[in-house]
Amino acid sequence: MRKKVIAGNWKMNKDVFETADLINSLKSFLPNSEIEVIVCPPYTSLVIAQQLLKGTQIHLGAQDVSVRDDGAYTGEVSIKMLKSVGCDYVIVGHSERRQYFHESNELINQKAKKILASGMKPIICVGETLDEREKGITDQVITAQVKGVLAGFTSADLAKTIIAYEPVWAIGTGKTATPQQADDVHQLIRKLTGQLFSWNDAEKFVIQYGGSVKPENAKELLHMPNIDGALVGGACLKAESFIAIIDGAKS
Numbered sequence: 001m002r003k004k005v006i007a008g009n010w011k012m013n014k015d016v017f018e019t020a021d022l023i024n025s026l027k028s029f030l031p032n033s034e035i036e037v038i039v040c041p042p043y044t045s046l047v048i049a050q051q052l053l054k055g056t057q058i059h060l061g062a063q064d065v066s067v068r069d070d071g072a073y074t075g076e077v078s079i080k081m082l083k084s085v086g087c088d089y090v091i092v093g094h095s096e097r098r099q100y101f102h103e104s105n106e107l108i109n110q111k112a113k114k115i116l117a118s119g120m121k122p123i124i125c126v127g128e129t130l131d132e133r134e135k136g137i138t139d140q141v142i143t144a145q146v147k148g149v150l151a152g153f154t155s156a157d158l159a160k161t162i163i164a165y166e167p168v169w170a171i172g173t174g175k176t177a178t179p180q181q182a183d184d185v186h187q188l189i190r191k192l193t194g195q196l197f198s199w200n201d202a203e204k205f206v207i208q209y210g211g212s213v214k215p216e217n218a219k220e221l222l223h224m225p226n227i228d229g230a231l232v233g234g235a236c237l238k239a240e241s242f243i244a245i246i247d248g249a250k251s
């Protein structure tokens, strides 16, 4: 059985003081070992988060990383830097990065390979826009994204990778894909990974859903056959709602 993985993408929220408050509230709750929990604060909060999370089962993740190793790239943060502050995971290819920073599948693929080579694990986001869904081309868009971001991966790479399916029209809008709509796309991604790798690899592959996940809809989404977790934005900024979502993942 696949483990459920719940990640909180804090986006550009919480300074160090607010980070300490949120992490301390989350720490009072010990995640059930059947569920893996990841928090992804902004870069400036990673060090304090790492210190406060020591000795807990909660994993630390970053929201992005540079594709460059080091050097004169003002404003960039490298893989080595993320590793040195104890990150286990790095989100790449979030739709906000694709949209506002023009990140391509190719760049996301390069970042994911570097993350894997460093021993950390990528959470790679894919998802269609409202326009693409309305045109009836969701399957083609997702297929192209998945093939692009996983290009050159081995089965061993896949085993350490998570894909988050995040329909762009559901992010931060309060509109959630219905559990069936989400599961259909998850099933497509699983089939595709079966074709690209093996059915055995596809069976074990963790696919998260993201897009307005909240305590009210988490349980139903997280009990669909192909949904193995959630990438949570807005609702992870308060301990109570994030914990309620984690509770919703319990079998």
Ligand code: PGA
Pocket: 009, 166, 170, 171, 172, 173, 174, 210, 211, 212, 213, 231, 232, 233, 234, 235
């Ligand atoms: P949301 O964000 O839960 O606020 O919709 C999800 C995400 O962007 O990862």
